[in-house]
Amino acid sequence: MLLQTPTQEVSQLEANLCYAFVDSTRILILYALNEHPHNVTELTLQLGAPQSKISRHLKVLRDLGLVRTTRRGVTITYELADLRLIEALDILRGILRDGINLKANLIAEL
Amino acid sequence: MLLQTPTQEVSQLEANLCYAFVDSTRILILYALNEHPHNVTELTLQLGAPQSKISRHLKVLRDLGLVRTTRRGVTITYELADLRLIEALDILRGILRDGINLKANLIAEL
DNA sequence: CTCGTATATGCGCTTATTTGAATAATAAAG
DNA sequence: CTTTATTATTCAAATAAGCGCATATACGAG
Numbered sequence: 001m002l003l004q005t006p007t008q009e010v011s012q013l014e015a016n017l018c019y020a021f022v023d024s025t026r027i028l029i030l031y032a033l034n035e036h037p038h039n040v041t042e043l044t045l046q047l048g049a050p051q052s053k054i055s056r057h058l059k060v061l062r063d064l065g066l067v068r069t070t071r072r073g074v075t076i077t078y079e080l081a082d083l084r085l086i087e088a089l090d091i092l093r094g095i096l097r098d099g100i101n102l103k104a105n106l107i108a109e110l
Numbered sequence: 111m112l113l114q115t116p117t118q119e120v121s122q123l124e125a126n127l128c129y130a131f132v133d134s135t136r137i138l139i140l141y142a143l144n145e146h147p148h149n150v151t152e153l154t155l156q157l158g159a160p161q162s163k164i165s166r167h168l169k170v171l172r173d174l175g176l177v178r179t180t181r182r183g184v185t186i187t188y189e190l191a192d193l194r195l196i197e198a199l200d201i202l203r204g205i206l207r208d209g210i211n212l213k214a215n216l217i218a219e220l
Numbered sequence: 221c222t223c224g225t226a227t228a229t230g231c232g233c234t235t236a237t238t239t240g241a242a243t244a245a246t247a248a249a250g
Numbered sequence: 251c252t253t254t255a256t257t258a259t260t261c262a263a264a265t266a267a268g269c270g271c272a273t274a275t276a277c278g279a280g
Contacts (some may be wrong), residue, residue, distance in 0.1 A: 003200045005141040011134040013206055014199065018137075021128035023268080024121040031115040040227055050270070055228055057268095065209050074226050074277045082205050089124065090113045091198040096123055099175050099192060133238080150257055160240065165258055184247050184256045 020064050025049060026057045027089065029078075033067060034086045037079035130174050135159060136167045137199065139188075143177060144196045147189035 006014060020026055028047055032038055040058065044051045058078060061067045066085060070077045080086070116124060130136055138157055142148055150168065154161045168188060171177045176195060180187045190196070 003203055005145065006137065006203065008134065008138070010203070010206075011137040011141070014137050014202055015132050015134040017202055017206055018128055018131035022125050022132050024118065024125040025268095027116065027121040027124050027128075028118070031121070035115065041225095051227075052229080052271080053269070059228075071277090074224095076227065082209060084201050084205050088198045088201040088205075091194050091201070092124055092127055093113055093116065093120070095192050095194050095198075096120075096127055129237095135238095151255090161257075162241080162259080163239070166238085169258075181247090184254095186257065 017064060020061055020066055021089065021092075023057065023060075025053065026061060029054070029057055029061065030066070030080065030085060030089065033078055033080045034083070037070075037077045039075045039077045041075070043078070127174060130171055130176055131199065131202075133167065133170075135163065136171060139164070139167055139171065140176070140190065140195060140199065143188055143190045144193075147180075147187045149185045149187050151185070153188070 020030075025047065029043060032043060032046055038046070040051065040054055043058075044054050047054065058067065061078075062069065066081055067078045068081045070079070130140075135157065139153060142153060142156055148156070150161065150164055153168075154164045157164065168177065172179065172188075176191055177188045178191045180189070
């Protein structure tokens with residue numbers, strides 16, 4: 001699958017999409033949803049983060065169309081809207097694993 | 111290639127890597143370098159952006175280890191360090207093409 | 221209608237990011 | 251050493267992101 005160089009507009013859309021991935025909490029949410037759908041409370045417990053934080057990150061993912069919601073009574077279940085997300089993220093992890101691709105400010109943390 | 115759910119630390123590294131992609135100029139640079147290596151001046155002309163802007167974005171990509179440089183005299187040629195980058199970006203473009211994955215504030219621009 | 225659970229949002233604050241313009245650093249040539 | 255071409259960096263200002271805390275909304279039970 002060889003795609004052309006994107007136009008200015010497409011690159012902007014792509015950048016906006018990638019905004020989903022620049023936050024570690026959102027990445028953890030996406031991987032959690034990749035295992036199976038979760039509701040907000042479950043994600044809150046699993047990630048050990050305040051509920052408001054989880055909700056707001058879920059809103060980001062929802063606005064980008066990366067997750068879908070189903071309501072059952074008062075609980076809302078989130079699931080991935082497109083499994084290729086994980087495919088792309090896994091490629092990036094492969095790059096990370098092989099490469100020296102560490103931000104300068106992170107080298108200390110290893 | 112099925113990867114495990116990342117740890118907190120790995121997800122942070124992944125988020126830092128994805129920081130490369132949240133700027134349309136950096137995406138355009140990466141795709142330009144995917145065609146063939148370029149020096150700074152060439153990128154400046156091709157993207158029609160101020161040189162300082164290009165240089166600073168190149169520094170971001172360099173610090174992340176996503177591009178490599180070769181010096182020939184006074185000109186510095188940049189090339190992709192890992193072709194899988196484009197692979198991942200193309201997947202995301204596929205998601206964009208198929209999906210309704212548009213940020214609310216972007217729908218107007220179409 | 222009221223209460224309790226589940227989820228979303230508003231506010232204020234702090235910290236990051238992006239940018240143009242100007243300036244510095246680097247290297248080859250004369 | 252001075253000049254010129256190329257690339258990198260500093261600066262200040264504007265914009266955007268993320269957070270905790272508190273509060274609001276939505277739904278169902280009783």
